[in-house]
Amino acid sequence: AQSVSQHNHHVILSEAASLELGCNYSYGGTVNLFWYVQYPGQHLQLLLKYFSGDPLVKGIKGFEAEFIKSKFSFNLRKPSVQWSDTAEYFCAVNARSNYQLIWGAGTKLIIKP
Amino acid sequence: ETGVTQSPTHLIKTRGQQVTLRCSSQSGHNTVSWYQQALGQGPQFIFQYYREEENGRGNFPPRFSGLQFPNYSSELNVNALELDDSALYLCASSSPLAGDGGGTQYFGPGTRLLVL
Numbered sequence: 001a002q003s004v005s006q007h008n009h010h011v012i013l014s015e016a017a018s019l020e021l022g023c024n025y026s027y028g029g030t031v032n033l034f035w036y037v038q039y040p041g042q043h044l045q046l047l048l049k050y051f052s053g054d055p056l057v058k059g060i061k062g063f064e065a066e067f068i069k070s071k072f073s074f075n076l077r078k079p080s081v082q083w084s085d086t087a088e089y090f091c092a093v094n095a096r097s098n099y100q101l102i103w104g105a106g107t108k109l110i111i112k113p
Numbered sequence: 114e115t116g117v118t119q120s121p122t123h124l125i126k127t128r129g130q131q132v133t134l135r136c137s138s139q140s141g142h143n144t145v146s147w148y149q150q151a152l153g154q155g156p157q158f159i160f161q162y163y164r165e166e167e168n169g170r171g172n173f174p175p176r177f178s179g180l181q182f183p184n185y186s187s188e189l190n191v192n193a194l195e196l197d198d199s200a201l202y203l204c205a206s207s208s209p210l211a212g213d214g215g216g217t218q219y220f221g222p223g224t225r226l227l228v229l
Contacts, residue, residue: 004155032216032217034217036220042222043203043220043221043222043223044156044203044220045220046217046219049216049217051216090155090156092155094216099144099146099161099168099169099207099216099218100146100158100161100169100171101146101148101156101158101205101218102158103148103155103156103157104155105153105154105155106153106154106155
């Protein structure tokens with residue numbers, strides 16, 4: 001069965017620090033990969049996605065993620081975080097033939113001003 | 114372009130009751146997926162509707178059922194509510210006509226259900 005693992009449930013950083021959130025998935029076929037963000041009091045928003053092509057994808061608000069097929073990973077990165085990045089971040093995967101999204105448990109990111 | 118909307122925003126029910134949650138898909142989207150998000154967890158797939166037909170189902174019992182209407186809006190019905198059904202219920206819409214094969218889902222704000 002497909003599964004998604006996010007390595008950190010809680011991350012606390014200071015402003016301007018660099019961020020990397022880990023995401024690994026288990027599925028042997030072709031997948032679509034997503035990072036969604038949920039800001040406090042708001043609904044889930046798409047941060048970035050990978051379907052094909054360049055494995056380094058750029059999203060909104062300066063976020064990027066790299067798909068490493070050999071490691072089944074899709075880690076999220078941001079060189080310098082801001083207080084407004086405080087949110088919960090979810091990694092999700094679906095197989096091309098099945099649009100069901102499989103989700104990680106989420107990472108709560110707190111940025112100290 | 115109107116985004117995904119859900120109603121109601123909050124709901125309190127007692128064990129054994131039935132509930133209906135509603136979702137309007139984003140303009141141009143004909144696929145609706147429903148997810149359950151328990152506190153502190155990622156969303157769990159309940160089912161998906163495409164052109165008024167169920168197009169996939171997760172590991173949820175038959176008392177979770179759904180409908181999609183000709184305008185692509187959708188309902189989630191839960192019968193015989195249990196305490197563990199307390200969660201945020203999310204609706205997402207997508208379109209297979211999108212260049213990405215329809216894999217991108219756009220979410221509504223959710224309905225928070227509390228079962229007492």
